[in-house]
Amino acid sequence: MGAQARPVVVVSNRGPLSFRRDADGSLVARRGGGGGLVSGLAPLVSGTDTIWIASALSDDDRAAAGAGPARVVQAEGFRVALVAHEPDVLRMAYDVIGNAVLWFVHHGLFELARRPRYDRAFRTAWAAFDRYNQSFADAVVELAPHGAVVLVQDYHLSLCAPKVRDRRPDLSLVHFAHTPFAGPELLGLLPDPYRHELLRGLAANDACGFHTDRWRRRFTDSCRSYGVAEPRTFVASLGPDPADLAAVAGSEASRQWRHRFGERFAGQQLIVRVDRIELSKNILRGFWAYEELLERWPEFQGRVCFCASIYPSREGLAEYLAYRQEVEHLVARINGRFGTAGWTPVVIETSDDFARSVALLGCYDVLLVNPVSDGMNLVAKEGPLVNDRDGVVVLSTETGAWEELGGVAYGVHPLDVSATAEVLAEALRLEPAARRDRAARLREIAGSRGPADWLADQLAAASR
Amino acid sequence: MGAQARPVVVVSNRGPLSFRRDADGSLVARRGGGGGLVSGLAPLVSGTDTIWIASALSDDDRAAAGAGPARVVQAEGFRVALVAHEPDVLRMAYDVIGNAVLWFVHHGLFELARRPRYDRAFRTAWAAFDRYNQSFADAVVELAPHGAVVLVQDYHLSLCAPKVRDRRPDLSLVHFAHTPFAGPELLGLLPDPYRHELLRGLAANDACGFHTDRWRRRFTDSCRSYGVAEPRTFVASLGPDPADLAAVAGSEASRQWRHRFGERFAGQQLIVRVDRIELSKNILRGFWAYEELLERWPEFQGRVCFCASIYPSREGLAEYLAYRQEVEHLVARINGRFGTAGWTPVVIETSDDFARSVALLGCYDVLLVNPVSDGMNLVAKEGPLVNDRDGVVVLSTETGAWEELGGVAYGVHPLDVSATAEVLAEALRLEPAARRDRAARLREIAGSRGPADWLADQLAAASR
Numbered sequence: 001m002g003a004q005a006r007p008v009v010v011v012s013n014r015g016p017l018s019f020r021r022d023a024d025g026s027l028v029a030r031r032g033g034g035g036g037l038v039s040g041l042a043p044l045v046s047g048t049d050t051i052w053i054a055s056a057l058s059d060d061d062r063a064a065a066g067a068g069p070a071r072v073v074q075a076e077g078f079r080v081a082l083v084a085h086e087p088d089v090l091r092m093a094y095d096v097i098g099n100a101v102l103w104f105v106h107h108g109l110f111e112l113a114r115r116p117r118y119d120r121a122f123r124t125a126w127a128a129f130d131r132y133n134q135s136f137a138d139a140v141v142e143l144a145p146h147g148a149v150v151l152v153q154d155y156h157l158s159l160c161a162p163k164v165r166d167r168r169p170d171l172s173l174v175h176f177a178h179t180p181f182a183g184p185e186l187l188g189l190l191p192d193p194y195r196h197e198l199l200r201g202l203a204a205n206d207a208c209g210f211h212t213d214r215w216r217r218r219f220t221d222s223c224r225s226y227g228v229a230e231p232r233t234f235v236a237s238l239g240p241d242p243a244d245l246a247a248v249a250g251s252e253a254s255r256q257w258r259h260r261f262g263e264r265f266a267g268q269q270l271i272v273r274v275d276r277i278e279l280s281k282n283i284l285r286g287f288w289a290y291e292e293l294l295e296r297w298p299e300f301q302g303r304v305c306f307c308a309s310i311y312p313s314r315e316g317l318a319e320y321l322a323y324r325q326e327v328e329h330l331v332a333r334i335n336g337r338f339g340t341a342g343w344t345p346v347v348i349e350t351s352d353d354f355a356r357s358v359a360l361l362g363c364y365d366v367l368l369v370n371p372v373s374d375g376m377n378l379v380a381k382e383g384p385l386v387n388d389r390d391g392v393v394v395l396s397t398e399t400g401a402w403e404e405l406g407g408v409a410y411g412v413h414p415l416d417v418s419a420t421a422e423v424l425a426e427a428l429r430l431e432p433a434a435r436r437d438r439a440a441r442l443r444e445i446a447g448s449r450g451p452a453d454w455l456a457d458q459l460a461a462a463s464r
Numbered sequence: 465m466g467a468q469a470r471p472v473v474v475v476s477n478r479g480p481l482s483f484r485r486d487a488d489g490s491l492v493a494r495r496g497g498g499g500g501l502v503s504g505l506a507p508l509v510s511g512t513d514t515i516w517i518a519s520a521l522s523d524d525d526r527a528a529a530g531a532g533p534a535r536v537v538q539a540e541g542f543r544v545a546l547v548a549h550e551p552d553v554l555r556m557a558y559d560v561i562g563n564a565v566l567w568f569v570h571h572g573l574f575e576l577a578r579r580p581r582y583d584r585a586f587r588t589a590w591a592a593f594d595r596y597n598q599s600f601a602d603a604v605v606e607l608a609p610h611g612a613v614v615l616v617q618d619y620h621l622s623l624c625a626p627k628v629r630d631r632r633p634d635l636s637l638v639h640f641a642h643t644p645f646a647g648p649e650l651l652g653l654l655p656d657p658y659r660h661e662l663l664r665g666l667a668a669n670d671a672c673g674f675h676t677d678r679w680r681r682r683f684t685d686s687c688r689s690y691g692v693a694e695p696r697t698f699v700a701s702l703g704p705d706p707a708d709l710a711a712v713a714g715s716e717a718s719r720q721w722r723h724r725f726g727e728r729f730a731g732q733q734l735i736v737r738v739d740r741i742e743l744s745k746n747i748l749r750g751f752w753a754y755e756e757l758l759e760r761w762p763e764f765q766g767r768v769c770f771c772a773s774i775y776p777s778r779e780g781l782a783e784y785l786a787y788r789q790e791v792e793h794l795v796a797r798i799n800g801r802f803g804t805a806g807w808t809p810v811v812i813e814t815s816d817d818f819a820r821s822v823a824l825l826g827c828y829d830v831l832l833v834n835p836v837s838d839g840m841n842l843v844a845k846e847g848p849l850v851n852d853r854d855g856v857v858v859l860s861t862e863t864g865a866w867e868e869l870g871g872v873a874y875g876v877h878p879l880d881v882s883a884t885a886e887v888l889a890e891a892l893r894l895e896p897a898a899r900r901d902r903a904a905r906l907r908e909i910a911g912s913r914g915p916a917d918w919l920a921d922q923l924a925a926a927s928r
Contacts, residue, residue: 108576109575112743113748118882120882122882184649191883279577280577284577284578288581288583323577417583418586
């Protein structure tokens with residue numbers, strides 16, 4: 001990024017640093033993990049002049065941000081400005097509008113007979129969402145160097161651009177959507193004026209980017225259907241950094257996990273999944289498919305194990321808690337039905353531990369990635385990059401990753417439980433030579449574009 | 465239809481007659497009620513040479529149908545042929561695929577984290593659905609007069625046309641969809657090969673008709689998106705027959721109900737809805753909106769009543785039972801919260817009684833029709849035709865009826881509870897002169913097209 005002629009500003013809800021009180025009470029910055037966005041961008045931004053504007057997410061973050069307008073602090077190689085929202089504003093903007101409305105709209109997750117319910121609580125939350133975007137916009141207006149490229153990340157910041165535009169015509173604004181984008185049918189579930197504000201908010205950017213052409217077309221279809229002039233659009237897929245992943249895989253923690261998994265699953269074929277427990281990830285249907293596999297082809301019983309690294313997320317939302325419980329009950333039922341003294345059909349790991357997940361990805365025979373809908377899905381690319389057992393991938397056709405891995409990964413329609421069972425069986429039975437060939441091609445595609453390519457595409461889109 | 469040059473065959477799941485055993489054990493035909501399709505078509509077909517092919521829906525129907533190929537029986541002015549499916553085939557085709565899959569797809573009702581689940585039970589049901597369509601196709605091939613126009617009605621018969629086409633090239637096949645049609649995003653929820661079979665099945669007709677241009681375009685978009693050649697398409701909206709309605713409204717039963725309602729709701733403004741208890745009808749949000757109305761504008765308390773004629777349907781599906789219970793609990797809660805000794809905020813009538821529904825439609829001040837999605841919605845047109853209190857209509861923008869009544873009816877986005885509350889308040893407060901004007905315009909539009917126009921459009925589409 002040093003060669004970039006124009007200064008760069010990154011804007012996202014979560015930033016690369018979080019603050020904590022030390023033993024003596026002073027605030028100390030730490031590098032945080034969290035999400036493909038931050039982990040992909042952080043190494044590229046570290047040590048540069050790039051300003052990263054993010055939300056203060058905790059009380060300690062808010063203390064570090066201080067009162068008054070956001071200001072840049074330098075720590076751990078980053079130049080970060082934390083935007084301190086009122087806690088209620090942050091909660092309503094992020095949890096209610098971001099995660100419980102827009103996420104559901106873009107992924108098509110609503111149960112329409114009951115949800116969503118655009119009532120007075122929603123209106124209050126939408127006003128908070130607007131305020132949240134306004135606070136980010138104010139920070140951009142205040143802090144962005146003259147002529148900067150501003151990279152606005154993801155759906156939480158959909159309303160940001162129009163609040164910056166007229167006040168800082170020198171800036172180039174680029175929005176990147178990490179989710180799928182709702183086409184006219186799904187976006188119709190958001191009523192006006194909100195729908196119009198959302199599209200108009202995105203259209204006020206100089207360019208809008210998406211992981212795949214499919215989401216890009218859904219966005220432009222929605223703009224056309226609802227009478228909003230389209231901005232320039234572009235496609236820039238994100239992939240993991242192979243060197244970063246190799247470093248994690250080679251770490252002591254990961255190698256210890258790998259050793260344990262090797263002992264635990266010795267002599268069995270291993271199906272793996274790694275996911276947040278998230279409605280869009282389709283965890284229930286993955287287990288239903290596995291159950292059908294064991295039913296239809298009993299020869300797999302005792303000879304295969306499904307190890308799922310699935311860790312809780314968004315448990316502030318009732319739907320997610322209920323979903324987690326259903327997942328746990330289903331696992332218990334399958335183990336109760338098929339398990340024997342010497343064989344547990346499903347093993348779940350429920351803490352979020354990246355080193356362990358990478359170790360698990362190292363040793364799958366089949367990686368199951370079957371989301372109902374997913375902007376990209378990095379696991380589908382991380383797997384092939386760290387796996388050394390010639391493992392293959394069963395991949396939902398409704399993921400961004402499918403656009404790149406399709407045909408080399410086995411495709412499944414995510415709602416088709418029987419087809420998923422059949423494809424799992426086919427993948428488990430694949431001959432070694434064919435397996436090796438597929439694994440090599442998966443690895444090649446998965447490693448073909450890293451975060452630096454993705455970032456370069458965004459910067460290029462700004463200057464076009 | 466007498467002037468029609470070509471013979472006509474109507475094909476639908478439900479026909480105009482049902483059979484029952486008399487006291488002496490002999491089978492007697494009766495005219496059945498049931499749905500806008502049958503009630504709209506039956507008077508036009510009665511007394512003509514038209515052959516109506518329908519499912520045998522009960523044991524007595526099956527007995528009347530007899531063994532072997534379907535044959536035409538004459539009764540009550542109809543020439544009817546009943547197709548006798550195996551009871552399990554009928555149940556799987558109609559309840560599972562028709563009502564629990566295709567209905568959900570076209571109306572967008574799935575809760576995707578859990579449903580649908582295309583498993584082995586689904587595959588068995590789809591095979592039954594195919595067999596059900598095959599039986600209808602066999603009856604058409606067997607019974608249709610040379611050169612006939614065959615009017616295939618609704619989504620249950622989506623696979624019929626390709627099974628007739630090559631065997632009877634002399635026939636013209638016209639399919640009419642009474643539901644909304646799923647565009648590419650919603651139809652994507654049905655995996656291949658089923659999606660392709662569905663589109664190919666419809667495309668094998670000479671023409672496909674829809675209630676509105678919106679559903680027509682969704683169909684052609686889906687054909688294009690999924691690589692199926694579009695057939696000729698047309699739009700033909702259905703409206704009630706004003707004379708039929710007037711006859712019901714003038715019946716003794718209806719007049720008695722009207723008198724009772726007059727006494728019961730004297731001195732109050734009356735909000736009315738008339739619906740099957742059906743996930744797409746959005747009954748919960750209607751009551752939530754009413755609750756918000758009473759909260760935000762307490763001056764309505766004691767001065768308005770919401771009388772809902774809502775009667776159970778499809779209670780063989782767990783979702784419908786659960787939904788009914790939620791509706792009943794919500795009504796109880798609102799009445800518990802706001803009701804007084806002299807005033808019940810919500811009154812529900814839960815038996816399916818058309819004379820009573822018509823009486824209720826006669827006396828609303830505001831008719832609420834707020835489906836999440838609806839192919840047409842005849843209640844929105846029946847109301848204005850029988851109402852004599854200058855009542856106005858609050859109408860979901862996601863109904864076919866909105867395309868015709870939009871702007872004269874008040875529009876609401878069906879998911880927007882707060883907007884619905886506001887529009888209800890506005891409608892209740894409307895001045896008499898403006899109210900009279902709106903009611904007159906609603907009546908004019910609602911009566912502008914009857915079943916005969918709709919039928920004529922289908923026949924015209926066949927000969928183009």
